[in-house]
Structures are given as structure tokens and as C-alpha cells.
Amino acid sequence: MESKIKIKMGPIEIEYEGSEGFLKEELPALLSAVSDLYRESGVTEVQPTQRQPSxxxxxxxxxxxxxxxxxxxxxxxxxxxxxxxxxxxxxxxxxxxxxxxxxxxxxxxxxxxxxxxxxxxxxxxxxxxxxxxxxxxxxxxxxxxxxxxxxxxxxxxxxxxxxxxxx
The missing domain is CATH 1.10.10 (Arc Repressor Mutant, subunit A)
Known part of the structure; x- marks a missing residue:
């Protein structure tokens, strides 16, 4: 069965389309890796398309x-x-x-x-x-x-x- 997933954290964006089996087995590691990558990127500023809340x-x-x-x-x-x-x-x-x-x-x-x-x-x-x-x-x-x-x-x-x- 085919599955799709799209993960976006700040400037980091990952898309996957493929077997559901891969996602079932690898999703926790993928989420952890994306989270680590985002943390390591040090991005803290608001992106131009976003606005600061009042x-x-x-x-x-x-x-x-x-x-x-x-x-x-x-x-x-x-x-x-x-x-x-x-x-x-x-x-x-x-x-x-x-x-x-x-x-x-x-x-x-x-x-x-x-x-x-x-x-x-x-x-x-x-x-x-x-x-x-x-x-x-x-x-x-x-x-x-x-x-x-x-x-x-x-x-x-x-x-x-x-x-x-x-x-």
C-alpha cells in the first residue's frame, strides 16, 4: 500500500511517497532526525511569510x-x-x-x-x-x-x- 507524508519544521521540509511498511518501521526515527536537524539548524527568526503574534x-x-x-x-x-x-x-x-x-x-x-x-x-x-x-x-x-x-x-x-x- 502506498503512503504519503510531508513534514515541515521551519525551513526544513521532507516529503515521502512510497511503501507503508517503510513508514511504519522508520517514522519514529525520521521524526527524531527531523527534530534534531531543526534544533541543530538554530533557526529562531520568524519566516517572512509568518507574522509575530501581537x-x-x-x-x-x-x-x-x-x-x-x-x-x-x-x-x-x-x-x-x-x-x-x-x-x-x-x-x-x-x-x-x-x-x-x-x-x-x-x-x-x-x-x-x-x-x-x-x-x-x-x-x-x-x-x-x-x-x-x-x-x-x-x-x-x-x-x-x-x-x-x-x-x-x-x-x-x-x-x-x-x-x-x-x-
């Missing part, structure tokens, strides 16, 4: 409109959030469905599909333990159960993710 804009609280427009994958959000466990990956999936896709609620099936899409983080045991993990997250009030097998990201977790993405 003081009023810079001090605005993070909101759905000015944060995210997060367009990454569950895997890229997992990297930002430092995912280490099944419940962590479920939260990254919930964050992507909420922030990138714009869904207020999502189903168990959608969560399952999202965690599987993050191949660098996914383990088969996460699917086997999905019910247990979802119950833990509901009890911890990180996810809200809005109906049978339907969930929403809690307001506090949504706010937490938005601030971590904005960093």
Missing part, C-alpha cells in the same frame, strides 16, 4: 480555535504526549479524534482503529485489554462515557492536550 494574541488562552487545528496522526500525537501504555495510547487516539477530526464523541470501534493506526506504539495486548483500559479512563474521569460504547474526552484532558500540543 501581545494580546500571545496572551490569549489556548482555545479550540487558536491551538490546535492539530492535523497530525494518532502516532504523532502519541509522540507529543510521550505514550508509554495502552491507556496513554487510547488518550492520544481520543485527542486526535477530538482535536484533529473535530468529533465531540467517538465510538469504541473508532478508538480501536485509531490505536491500531499508531503502529510505532500499538501492541496487540492493547486491543485485548481495551474494555479494561476504557473503564479505567472513565473512572479516572479522563474519558466521559456518553452512551453505550460512546465516549468523549473530558474537558480537563482536552485542555491539557491542547496546552501540550501548543508547547
Amino acid at each position: 501581545t494580546a494574541e500571545a496572551s490569549k488562552p489556548i482555545t479550540e480555535n487558536n491551538v490546535a487545528n492539530f492535523q497530525g496522526t494518532t502516532g504523532s500525537l502519541a509522540a507529543i504526549l510521550g505514550v508509554k501504555s495502552g491507556p496513554d495510547l487510547i488518550m492520544a487516539a481520543a485527542g486526535r479524534l477530538t482535536l484533529a477530526v473535530g468529533q465531540g464523541t467517538f465510538t469504541r470501534s473508532q478508538i480501536s482503529n485509531e490505536i491500531r493506526s499508531a503502529s510505532a506504539y500499538y501492541k496487540r495486548t492493547y486491543s485485548n485489554n481495551l474494555t479494561k483500559y476504557l473503564n479505567q479512563l472513565v473512572k479516572a474521569q479522563k474519558l466521559m462515557e456518553t452512551g453505550k460504547d460512546t465516549y468523549a474526552l473530558s474537558a480537563s484532558e482536552k485542555s491539557n492536550m491542547e496546552s501540550r500540543i501548543a508547547q
Whole structure:
């Protein structure tokens, strides 16, 4: 299966079109290398096509409109959030469905599909333990159960993710 990816960090831009297998195996290393290259480039000035936010804009609280427009994958959000466990990956999936896709609620099936899409983080045991993990997250009030097998990201977790993405 063919896949495409485009990564841009400041003046550094990388595009890839090719086998999905390569991306699944090499994406974490690629993201790390691009991040290192960007850091080493020492670029700190604003590019001519960008503008500095005004003081009023810079001090605005993070909101759905000015944060995210997060367009990454569950895997890229997992990297930002430092995912280490099944419940962590479920939260990254919930964050992507909420922030990138714009869904207020999502189903168990959608969560399952999202965690599987993050191949660098996914383990088969996460699917086997999905019910247990979802119950833990509901009890911890990180996810809200809005109906049978339907969930929403809690307001506090949504706010937490938005601030971590904005960093």
C-alpha cells in the first residue's frame, strides 16, 4: 500500500511517497532526525511569510480555535504526549479524534482503529485489554462515557492536550 507524508519544521521540509511498511518501521526515527536537524539548524527568526503574534494574541488562552487545528496522526500525537501504555495510547487516539477530526464523541470501534493506526506504539495486548483500559479512563474521569460504547474526552484532558500540543 502506498503512503504519503510531508513534514515541515521551519525551513526544513521532507516529503515521502512510497511503501507503508517503510513508514511504519522508520517514522519514529525520521521524526527524531527531523527534530534534531531543526534544533541543530538554530533557526529562531520568524519566516517572512509568518507574522509575530501581537501581545494580546500571545496572551490569549489556548482555545479550540487558536491551538490546535492539530492535523497530525494518532502516532504523532502519541509522540507529543510521550505514550508509554495502552491507556496513554487510547488518550492520544481520543485527542486526535477530538482535536484533529473535530468529533465531540467517538465510538469504541473508532478508538480501536485509531490505536491500531499508531503502529510505532500499538501492541496487540492493547486491543485485548481495551474494555479494561476504557473503564479505567472513565473512572479516572479522563474519558466521559456518553452512551453505550460512546465516549468523549473530558474537558480537563482536552485542555491539557491542547496546552501540550501548543508547547
